[in-house]
Amino acid sequence: MKLSAHVEKVPLIHPFHITGYTFTHNDLLVVKLQDGTHVGVGEALGVYYKHDTPYTMLEQVEALRPTLEHGITRKELLELLPPGGARHAIDAALWDLEAKQRDMPVWQLAGMEPPRPLLTTFTLGADEPEVMATEARGFEGVRAIKLKLTDDALNAERVRAVRAACPDAWMMIDANQGFTRETLASVLPAFVEARVAVVEQPFPVGKEDWLDGLDCPIPIALDESIQDHRDLGLAVGRAQVINIKLDKCGGLTEALILAHKAQEMGFKLMVGNMGGSSWSMAPGFVIGSLCTVVDLDGPIYLSADRTPAVSYHDGHIWCPETVWGGPVAA
Structure with missing residues (x-):
């Protein structure tokens, strides 16, 4: 094995704004594992x-170079690295490599049903309400929208503006830990009206008890928690909903x-992303077939993507096996 x-x-x-952060680019860790003529690839951004x-x-990956080049299973990897981006990149490369070695797509290796196009949200970074509304109107074929909100007084206006711009779209909001019980209560009537x-991750990590007894008629999804x-x-x-992101779970x-x-515990599932190219979306696309909410829009914000790439049509994402996780092309 060669790493x-x-x-x-x-x-x-364009710059992308969420609570406490502004992103201007993606740093992508790319891991490749080669065994003979077969090469598996994985990509991750981390948390x-x-x-x-x-x-x-990258330092974590290099520290494991002797072990990885000697050969490792995905189960063994779970014991060698904690949850996070390094484990995700290596794990993805191992899945992709095995798909090529066994001439079998990853979805089949994972015991999943054959893939289908998945309705995905398109995410709006927190901005002035009219700016967000204009961006929402610019999404081609949008059918589901995710709004990033932040800890200021404009959130109700943001939601109303985007709803007016896209009256028929399914909509969720993501606070990225930016609310208190009081600020959520103040904007909740606008959320219900729209x-x-x-409502995703309203409260900070460590404050999950703020959800106890919360009077919220809208389902809550947990991400960072x-x-x-x-x-x-x-x-x-x-x-009621768990947001699965491969970068954070590893x-x-x-x-x-x-x-x-x-x-098994009765939760509904969501798959999300930390950004990234089609190589980051592809493993998420596999788990997406189990999810009621799919948020796999990362590549649309990049100045360049992989070739071949995932495609977006009529609000859906489709990931051909040629992008990642498929058998060797004939």
Whole structure:
């Protein structure tokens, strides 16, 4: 086995704003594992709010070089690295490599049903209300929208403006930990009026008890609070939806474990992304077939994507096996 790993910097088309952060580019960790003529590829961005960056992830990968080049299974990888981007990139490369070695697509290796196009949200960064409305109107074929909100007084106006721009679109909002119980209560009537379907991560990590007894008629999704399956207990009685992101849980292998445990506990599933190219979306597309909410729009914000790439049509994402996780082309 031969390992190669490096970081690529890809600019965003426009700056992207969320609570406490503005992003202008994606740093992408790319991992490749070659065994003979077969090469598996994985890509990850890490978890910015845990200081899990592509450069620290690259150090983690390089520290495992002797082990990886000797040969490793996905199950063994779960024990060698914690949840995070480094494990995700390696895990994705192992899945892709096995698909090529066994001439079998990843969805089949994972025991999943054949893939289908998935309705995906298109995400609006927090901005002035009319700017967000204009951007929403610019999404071609949009059928589902996710609004990033932040800790200021404009959130109700943002939601109303986007709803007016896209009267028929399914809509969710993501606070990225930016609300208090009081600020959520103040904007909740506007959310209900605008037919918001899901409120994602309203409160900070560590403040999950703020959800106890919360009078909220809209389903709550937890993202930052649930890193992997060991955190699911925090959501019991507090949330209805679990947002699975492969960068935070550490790859498709753990994502499948998390998804099945969450379903057994009665939660609905969402798949999200930290950004990235089609190589980042592809493993998420596999888990997306289990999810009621899909948020796999990362490549549309990049100045350049992979070739071949995922495609977006009529509000849906489609990932051909030629992008990642498919058999060797004839």
